[in-house]
Amino acid sequence: DTEVTQTPKHLVMGMTNKKSLKCEQHMGHRAMYWYKQKAKKPPELMFVYSYEKLSINESVPSRFSPECPNSSLLNLHLHALQPEDSALYLCASSQDPRGAQNTEAFFGQGTRLTVV
Amino acid sequence: ELKVEQNPLFLSMQEGKNYTIYCNYSTTSDRLYWYRQDPGKSLESLFVLLSNGAVKQEGRLMASLDTKARLSTLHITAAVHDLSATYFCAVDINMNRDDKIIFGKGTRLHILP
Numbered sequence: 001d002t003e004v005t006q007t008p009k010h011l012v013m014g015m016t017n018k019k020s021l022k023c024e025q026h027m028g029h030r031a032m033y034w035y036k037q038k039a040k041k042p043p044e045l046m047f048v049y050s051y052e053k054l055s056i057n058e059s060v061p062s063r064f065s066p067e068c069p070n071s072s073l074l075n076l077h078l079h080a081l082q083p084e085d086s087a088l089y090l091c092a093s094s095q096d097p098r099g100a101q102n103t104e105a106f107f108g109q110g111t112r113l114t115v116v
Numbered sequence: 117e118l119k120v121e122q123n124p125l126f127l128s129m130q131e132g133k134n135y136t137i138y139c140n141y142s143t144t145s146d147r148l149y150w151y152r153q154d155p156g157k158s159l160e161s162l163f164v165l166l167s168n169g170a171v172k173q174e175g176r177l178m179a180s181l182d183t184k185a186r187l188s189t190l191h192i193t194a195a196v197h198d199l200s201a202t203y204f205c206a207v208d209i210n211m212n213r214d215d216k217i218i219f220g221k222g223t224r225l226h227i228l229p
């Protein structure tokens with residue numbers, strides 16, 4: 001199983017709503033990532049979790065709040081978003097965050113978020 | 117600051133032709149990825165290149181890595197319409213023992229039938 005599963009696939013939310021994006025993998029990967037991708041742009045790294053601990057935050061606004069409840073799950077909690085936060089949010093995982101060989105990053109199908 | 121530069125950013129080519137996409141990066145890394153993305157879809161892993169001189173081939177695509185020159189190439193042989201997509205290279209750097217994967221801007225490939 002080389003799958004990273006993201007839910008929901010699509011989400012429309014108002015600027016006062018609170019919602020969460022979910023990501024799950026069962027490959028035993030210990031690094032998990034959130035990326036944001038705007039149309040016709042490359043994915044931009046938001047957060048990296050390493051062994052369930054937040055290790056990299058790329059100066060993401062606090063209205064995005066990541067959470068890693070266990071080694072298989074990664075959430076992204078959303079609150080008071082702006083229309084410009086509308087994008088494709090991609091989750092990825094890789095085997096070992098400490099530079100082991102054969103580390104390949106697998107991406108989920110993404111959540112297409114629209115903030116109205 | 118790590119920079120990952122791809123060129124060209126847009127490529128329109130005829131079926132049957134060969135072409136190469138280039139990916140330069142600015143800091144030491146020994147892991148480089150190539151991904152394909154179709155419109156509205158997620159990223160599909162094409163190649164993982166792990167060492168200097170690595171060359172991998174899958175169908176009409178071949179990727180290589182020169183870590184000394186900090187350069188990777190994705191070569192397309194006898195292009196077919198189905199290869200139309202955006203191709204990203206991504207570089208894996210190790211920051212304080214944690215990995216950070218940074219993407220190039222992508223190459224939009226449009227293959228004319």
